[in-house]
Amino acid sequence: MSDPSDLVFVALGGAGEIGMNMYLYGHGQGAKRRWIMVDCGVGFGDMETSPGIELVMADPSFIAEQSDKLVGIFATHAHEDHIGGLGRLWPQLKAPIHARPFTGLHIRRKLEEAGVDPRCLNIVDVGETIEAGPFKVRFQPVTHSIPEAASLVIDTPSGRIVHTGDFKVDDDPQIGAPFDLEAFRAIGSKGVQAMVCDSTNVFLPGHGGSEAEVIRPLTDLIRSAKGAVAATTFASNVARLKSIATAANDAGRAIVLVGRAMERMVSAAVETGLLRDFPKVISDYEAKDVPAEHVLYLVTGSQGEGRAALARIASGSHPTVRLGEGDMVIFSSKTIPGNEPGVVKLWNQLSERGVHVVDESSPELTGRIHVSGHARKEDLRALYESLKPRIAVPMHGEHRHLVEHSAFAASLQVPAIPAPNGTVVAIGGDRPVIVDQVPTGRLYLDGDTMIGAMDGVVRSRLKMxxxxxxxxxxxxxxxxxxxxxxEIRVIGGPSQSERWPMPLEAMIYEAVDEAVEGLPKRRRADKDIEEVASRAVRAVCARRWGKRPVVTVIVTRLEDE
Ligand SMILES: [Zn+2]
Ligand SMILES: [Zn+2]
Structure with a gap:
């Protein structure tokens, strides 16, 4: 009988957080074990925990240190949380990347931007089977909120794995084929050893809405507008772009794409043949000659991103697009947790300009102008019932999602276990078992430079x-x-207070001067001076200012002639 740990699953990112997905499947024992990676994504920095950080990635060291055993990388779909890290991290991984055409187009750009030869990328057709070491992998199309999303059907000598990827069950997705439960039933009929499944919406009851359901409400909304309309959503939600553009076209409005990502995504979708009947688009310069009530801008920045088009429109700094009294902005999107402050700021700026802002929180529009791309509980149930997996491991969720999803699977008589990043789960037996723990961590992209999350850079930045x-x-x-x-400098602190007899710098100066002068002659090495001066600075700051700032003392010793 084979050992259940012949087949293992490890999340390096994405299990215990939503974002920066990076999953590994291993087959075999010891030095003979071979690995495949599924997805290699990013998350975004935030002011609370990582100010100034552009991107956050899972630290791939565990697999990078044995990259000769990594026999393939499979990308389920083109969302940033699944492919955003491929350009920066591939040089450590060096395995062939497999993806469907639309996903591949985006990966190619990331590789090229990072200076990686894109010949490591293999474009896969649906129905094709990729052999990678002991793994045979096939892409099974699913519906999601981006074109060409796929589950992976991974056959191994120890049984079949289905890695769902991000999915929802949509009968009318507008772009691509409807969700094919029949195909999953067929996959399940051969026996599925383990299903590793999206947990994003596991807390939501019922079925998720179809992409088709947003068209009518969006059309009504756009028709009701008197002035210019700007609509924002994730640029990668090509079906939504099409729905909005079609609604605008029906309402007699010309469509203007605003923001680089928006233009790039539409051209990628046209190039790969996904977007055939997209209405005619005019440039933002041409739009200047069109009356406001005949224009609809499709703009980037639904998450309040500071440099995106919508933020620039809201602050009045966009070079071509101006919105004001009587105009409307539609958020056909959900604000990702953590992005609320940026979105609220935008909303207020637009409001101050007299722009009418609507999103799905308006009671009459709830669930009508946006639908999620992730399966809710009843959709998950449908997939479990189609595949009938022997065991399950939840992924793509915070810890609470993984726990809820495990309980849900158990209620369907499928043994499951929450397996946060770094836990090695044996998935070859009749229940998932945690057999090991591997190191995990985070890498940050700071400007153009990769740094480790534990390098202290961000800690100092936060402290400052x-x-x-x-x-x-x-x-x-x-x-x-x-x-x-x-010489004393106080950076990011007050200089004067009415409670102080003199400026803070002067008080620090006096304390430092006194402390150094008070040192015995024989104890005046650089480090002695540094230490006593630092202590003096801290004491004054604590007593007078009431803060414990970061203190830097620089001692320069001039040698006698
Ligand atoms: Zn995702
Ligand atoms: Zn996704």
Whole structure:
């Protein structure tokens, strides 16, 4: 009998958080074990935990250190949380990447931007089987909120795995084929050992809405508008772009794509043949000559991203698009948790300009101008019943989602286990068992530079942001005597207060001067001076300012002639 741990699953990212998905399947034991990776995505930094960080990725060290055992990378769909890390991380992974055409187009651009030769990318047709070591992998189309999303059917000598990827069950997705439960039943009929499944909407009862359901309400809304209309959604939701554009066209409005991602996505969809009957588009310059009530702008920035088109329109700094009194902005989107402050700020800025803003929170529009791309409970149930997996492992969710999903699977008599990032789960037996733990972590893209989350860079940045920064520069002679007045700078802190007898810098100066002068002659090494000066700075700041700033003391020792 084969060992259940012949087949293992490990999440390096995406299990215990929503974002930066990176999953591994291993087959075999010890040095003979071979791995495939499914998805390699990113998350985004936020002001609370990672200010200034552009992108967050799962740390792939565990697999990068044995990249000769990694026999393939499979990308389920083109969302950033699934492919965003491929360009930056591929040089550590060096395995062939397999993806469907639309996904591949986006991966290719990421590879090229990162200077990686895109010949590592293999475009896969539906129905084709990719052999990678002991794995035979097939892409099974699913409906989601982006074209060409797929589940992976992974056959191994220890049984069949279905990795659902992100999906919902949509009978009328507008782009691509309807969800094919029959196909999943056929996949299940051969026996599914393990199903690794999307958990995003596991807390929501019932079935998710179809993409088709938003068309009528959007059309009514656009028809009701008197001035210009701007609509925003994820640019990658091509079906939604088409629905909005069709609604606008029906309402006699010309369509203008605003934002690089919007133009790129529409051209990618046209190029791959997904978007055939997209209404005619005019440029933002041409739109200047069209009356406002005959224009609809499709704009990027539904998540309040500071540099996206909508933020620039809201702040009045967009070069061509101006919105004001009587115009309307439609959010055909859901605000991702964490992005609320940015979206609220946008909304207020637009409101101050007299723009009428609508989103799905308006009672008459709830669930009507946006539908999620993820399966709710009844859709999950349908998939479990079609595939009849022996065991399940939830993924793509925060810890609470994984726990809820495990309980849900158990209620369907499918043994499941929450397996947060780093847990190695044996999935070859009659129940999932945690057999090991591997190191995980996060990498940050800071500007153009990759840094480790534990490198201390972000910790210092956060501390400076919250506490301010004081610099003291001291010049001493060989004997450690001060040769000049200490230079003090307070950065990100107050200089004056009516409660203080003198500026903060001056008080720090006096304390540092006194502390250094008070040092015995024989204890004036650089580090002694640094230490006593730092302590003096901290004491003054604590007593006078009531803060514990980051303190930097620089000692320069001038040698005697
Ligand atoms: Zn996702
Ligand atoms: Zn997705």
């Amino acid at each position: 942001a919250r506490q301010g920064h004081v610099v003291a520069a001291l010049v001493v002679d060989e004997g450690g005597e001060l040769l000049a007045d200490p």
